[in-house]
Amino acid sequence: MRAPVPALIYRPTRSASATVLALLLLIIGGLGTWLTGYRLLTGSWPQRTVTTLNAIGTVSFSSIAALIAAGIAAACGLLMLVAALWPGRPRHVAFLPDDIPGQTALHRSDLAILIKRHVEQLATIRSASATVRRSRVDVVVFSDADDLDAVREAASEKTDEALEVFNPEGITRSRVRARRVS
Structure with a gap:
């Protein structure tokens, strides 16, 4: 045993x-x-x-x-x-759950970097920044495109896709904002 x-x-x-x-x-x-x-x-x-x-x-x-x-x-x-x-916020978050006993943990800033890299794969985005909060991920994308709503929607889909792939414990939603850069 x-x-x-x-x-x-x-x-x-x-x-x-x-x-x-x-x-x-x-x-x-x-x-x-x-x-x-x-x-x-x-x-x-x-x-x-x-x-x-x-x-x-x-x-x-x-x-x-x-x-x-x-x-x-x-x-x-x-x-x-x-x-x-008062309980503090854990510095690490469990992610990639599977059937194998044990736990895979990642620092919150490293998870933010992974999500940021996942979102930056979009062609219309010049750069992005991500922050992992208690139960959500805040992403800000910077683009020089004219239609920022379409950029925000595409980045939101990529962020949700990253959350589905990594499946971090306790983080269930995201907030994406788009800003224009020249």
Whole structure:
């Protein structure tokens, strides 16, 4: 009996929230290390630290400054929590499904290049650009032809044909726009 094949499609890490938390901990840890070293070398705390801690100790929880600081801290914490829980967009997309166990994956930008090359085979198109979104492909074709609607229709058919050939998972539709170049 064969072991199941692991999926190639991974969600990106929650690097934004982890980076903010790491920087915050690095700053607090560095400050604590500096204060401890200063205390060990001189035998007393720095005067600015003593006055700052005394000022913080005298602030009541009903003061405006304390409420603003608590609100900012709560908003930052909530944003970091949402960033950590929000699923990221996978960088790779499965395509070319078949009956063989396993998965074929392709980077989204590489899929966009394949679709772009497929559309650029039309004779009336000078160049094209493609972008793969969550569930659709956006294609912009550049042509010097007079009838841009016919160019757009032909490019739309080529894009749909490419989507049928590659059959990317989750990408079911396309949007094609035509622009005139001189």
